[in-house]
Amino acid sequence: MAGQEEWAWILYLWGCLMSDAVVLHEKLGSTHLLTINRPKALNALNAEVIAALDAGLDLVEADPDARALILTGAGKAFVAGADIAQMRDLTPDQAEAFAAQGQRLADRMAAMSVATIAAVGGFALGGGCELAMACDILLGGEAAKFGQPEVNLGVIPGFGGTQRLVRRVGLSVALDLCLTGRIIDADEALRIGLLSRKVSGDVLEAARGVADEIAVKGPVAIRLCKRALHENADSPLASGLAAERKLFAACFETSDQKEGMAAFLERRKANFTGR
Numbered sequence: 108m109a110g111q112e113e114w115a116w117i118l119y120l121w122g123c124l125m126s127d128a129v130v131l132h133e134k135l136g137s138t139h140l141l142t143i144n145r146p147k148a149l150n151a152l153n154a155e156v157i158a159a160l161d162a163g164l165d166l167v168e169a170d171p172d173a174r175a176l177i178l179t180g181a182g183k184a185f186v187a188g189a190d191i192a193q194m195r196d197l198t199p200d201q202a203e204a205f206a207a208q209g210q211r212l213a214d215r216m217a218a219m220s221v222a223t224i225a226a227v228g229g230f231a232l233g234g235g236c237e238l239a240m241a242c243d244i245l246l247g248g249e250a251a252k253f254g255q256p257e258v259n260l261g262v263i264p265g266f267g268g269t270q271r272l273v274r275r276v277g278l279s280v281a282l283d284l285c286l287t288g289r290i291i292d293a294d295e296a297l298r299i300g301l302l303s304r305k306v307s308g309d310v311l312e313a314a315r316g317v318a319d320e321i322a323v324k325g326p327v328a329i330r331l332c333k334r335a336l337h338e339n340a341d342s343p344l345a346s347g348l349a350a351e352r353k354l355f356a357a358c359f360e361t362s363d364q365k366e367g368m369a370a371f372l373e374r375r376k377a378n379f380t381g382r
């Protein structure tokens with residue numbers, strides 16, 4: 108028989124099927140879950156979805172107890188890309204504004220103070236792959252598929268794909284994926300370093316597990332660790348190390364550092380407050 112938690116999930120998934128909202132928001136303990144909910148269009152990103160995701164991020168940022176954010180898609184896709192029907196008649200100026208909107212959303216995801224986890228159960232193509240890559244941890248299920256197939260449409264990635272892919276997987280693999288537009292499975296995505304982990308069971312459950320794991324760490328450390336990595340991934344080693352030293356030092360101004368080290372030495376669990 109299903110336990111209380113399983114029932115909550117069944118009800119949540121039922122709610123996804125029944126709701127008209129293009130992005131669903133749910134809070135599960137200290138974890139926020141945003142589900143892109145346009146399953147009939149494979150969760151393609153149009154202006155409405157992007158605005159709703161932005162609003163979802165506002166909720167997470169306003170919550171002092173938030174510790175993680177999971178981003179996922181309803182139905183068989185994570186996100187099959189930017190909405191082609193909406194893009195078809197864009198002028199160059201409108202296309203630039205649309206790309207700026209998508210890039211700003213991806214930048215905002217990457218800069219969130221809490222850990223962000225993409226739970227990819229199906230297609231993560233084009234803008235979907237770009238959004239997943241803006242998350243800190245990218246989990247892919249058995250059926251996950253990734254790609255930057257924009258060249259098939261006569262365009263290039265516009266929500267950061269050429270830039271984030273090259274940083275995740277290196278120039279030769281990024282050029283292969285962007286120039287051929289080929290779609291890869293979770294095994295290949297893991298092998299090339301696009302995926303953080305491949306998950307054999309339910310990808311959302313796995314994402315919740317990762318979120319729970321992170322939720323008990325020091326929140327300030329999570330925030331500063333993210334900054335050290337995201338803000339310095341492209342820096343020369345010396346300036347990256349200098350930034351790391353400053354952020355490391357900043358940890359020693361916090362109660363979390365005192366509590367974390369005291370708890371270790373007293374052989375007890377740390378009770379972090381995020382201060």
Ligand code: CAA
Pocket residue numbers: 147148149151152187188189190191192209230232233234235237256257259260263264265266267268
């Ligand atoms: N935009 C708008 N609608 C989309 C879509 C997209 N990106 N992807 C899928 N859909 C719609 C389809 O048009 C279809 O709608 P209808 O039922 O009304 O015809 C519905 O979703 C289901 O799609 P399919 O019937 O095609 O499903 P499938 O299982 O046969 O194929 C797929 C799945 C391989 C993902 C295929 O849908 C596909 O190739 N989609 C487009 C992928 C793509 O090119 N993405 C990049 C978009 S451009 C971009 O993202 C630019 C950027 O960087 C900002």
